[in-house]
Amino acid sequence: GINMIVRLWEWNVEREKEGKMPVDMGLGLNTDNIVAGNIGASKRMDYTMIGDGVNLAARLESACKQYSARILISDFTYQKLKGTYQVRYIDDVVVKGKTEPVGVREVLDYHNKDTFPNLMDTVNHFNEAREHYRSGNWDKATKSFKECLKANPEDKLSKTYDNILILEDDCIPRKELFYFINKKINLLKSKNYAAICGYQLPEIHKKSKKN
Numbered sequence: 233g234i235n236m237i238v239r240l241w242e243w244n245v246e247r248e249k250e251g252k253m254p255v256d257m258g259l260g261l262n263t264d265n266i267v268a269g270n271i272g273a274s275k276r277m278d279y280t281m282i283g284d285g286v287n288l289a290a291r292l293e294s295a296c297k298q299y300s301a302r303i304l305i306s307d308f309t310y311q312k313l314k315g316t317y318q319v320r321y322i323d324d325v326v327v328k329g330k331t332e333p334v335g336v337r338e339v340l341d342y343h344n345k346d347t348f349p350n351l352m353d354t355v356n357h358f359n360e361a362r363e364h365y366r367s368g369n370w371d372k373a374t375k376s377f378k379e380c381l382k383a384n385p386e387d388k389l390s391k392t393y394d395n396i397l398i399l400e401d402d403c404i405p406r407k408e409l410f411y412f413i414n415k416k417i418n419l420l421k422s423k424n425y426a427a428i429c430g431y432q433l434p435e436i437h438k439k440s441k442k443n
Contacts, residue, residue, distance in 0.1 A: 233259045233303050237342040258296025262289040263309040288327050288334060295325060299338065300388035307335035317341050320355045321362055322389060338389070350383035357383060358390060370397060 236259065244254040264285025270277045285308075292304040299322055310319065318340045324333035343351055361376030374397045380390035 233261060234339065234342045237302050241342075256302075258293055258301060259303045260289045260292025260294070260296065260305075261303070261309050262286075262292060262306040263312050264288070284327070284330070287329075291325060291327050292336060295336065299323065299336075300392065301338045302342065303339040305337050305339055307337070310335070310337050318343075318351060318355060320358045322358075348384060348387075353383040354380050354387055354390070358387075361390075361393065365393070365397075373397060 237257075240255065240257065247254055262285050264283065266281050266283035266285045268281040269279065271280050271282070272278055288306055288308075292306060296302060296304055301322070304322075305319075319337045320340065321335060321337050323336050325336050326333050340348060340351060340355065345351075348354070357376050357379040361373050361380065364370075364373035364376055374394065377390050377394040377397065380387055381394060384390075
């Protein structure tokens, strides 16, 4: 996966020289037991994979855009890694039809010092911020996310979390903020809060604000 992104970027350099638009993609990786093989009837058969593990990998792939990431792996894959990688724990997701959340981590080894300056400092601050966030310590989480942005002002994921936490002071009580963050970023998009962070409150909470 890391090599795929590196080679893609190299190809994009050539594309841009030719006046073509660059190509981007995201990868979702999961480790599980699945069913793979030719499935279908005698007149029409396709090689495919089915199973919960496949569904989770697909969910991670689609989440890359949501988290401004290119490689997302599940905790199941992370626990099987044998080498040392530059990884940060970014969130928990629930696959459709399941109730238990699964940890999601971003792999950053395809970056270099130019594409992601101060990478290790950013990763360390981010992991610290996530721990504070999970424990509901908003002030410390905000401080750590801001440290991420000092190390790398272009880290989009840190910007996203930092901007969401701004809502605590601007429009949402702490208890409700925790609910909104865990409802996932893509459920909160709107025009009304574009000036703050690109998200808005559902109608029910805008009404409760007036009360």
